Amino acid sequence: MASALINVPPRAKRGEIIEIKTLISHTMETGFRRTQLGAVIPRDIIRRFVCTYNGTEVFSADLHPAIAANPFIVFSTMAIESGTLVFSWTGDNGFSVTESAAISVE
């Protein structure tokens, strides 16, 4: 059910700062809400987001219960060499999604 949208520029010049946008489908249930009958709705959030560029970690974030549903994360990195950016989101209840995008650097 999980789906992610990723926007990485397909081409970049060496040394250029590139902007990367990611959007993932997730309810981000805080664990503080209750049902109409008073039972606590268990927490279900993404805990960590990591982006690696040809195996090197270039960005990571810890996510917390106050973050809205469908987290949208934008960050920048420097285009060093052609290769692959791998994005992974991990969280509660064994949530794990990995996506990748290719970039060619001239």
Add this chain to the structure above:
Amino acid sequence: MAIAVSVAAGEIASSDRRSGYDFMSRETRAMQDDDTANPGMLWVLEGGTLWEKKTGAAGRACADCHGDPRASMKGVAARYPAFDAGKGRPVGLEQRINVCRTDRQEAPALAYESRELLALTALVARQSRGLPIDIAIAARMRPFLAAGRATFHRRQGQLNLACAQCHDDNWGRQLAGNVIPQAHPTGYPLYRLEWQSLGSLQRRLRNCFVGIRAEPYDYGAPELVDLELYLMWRARGMTMDAPAVRP
């Protein structure tokens, strides 16, 4: 003369019509305009997967009959609610999808506001983005349009308010911290930041009923479909921007 003026004050002149998009902040507009920032696109993406998936006793996918949605579904959402001969009354887009599911795919109907139904509706509605709302009112549609218009102008609920009092007479003014929009359904199903989810026009309408402390109609109720029909007709010619983002 006084009567003529009060009638004219009721309806919004077509040159004054503004979509909910025009009332939004710069940041929310930017979110809607960028397909990788618009969370509604997550449902469109999922709708694309469901479109190809064979389901039901007939073992058929939407794609088996309709092919590529980009061609076959172009402009479809801009024409709904449309008359359904089988039911003898107009049906909304969600109902139309469910008719296809039960009759052609022989699968159980999807629940209103379920992820699957919203995803398929979003996929279909996306194909009308940029096209004008095009509601045809044939003779057989007139009674339903009249019923929808009557609901829009009828005072109801504990607050004794009609839709028209806010959305025809006082649009552009403040209701608590929010600007009152004109209630043109150009972008449904849309992602409401308050909901943190995609939702249908009927969900929005039920919200408004609760707001005026009236009992909301059930999902799929004829009264809601008639009201949808009136709202779409009232917004005829305006540009679709589904899946939209609203605050």
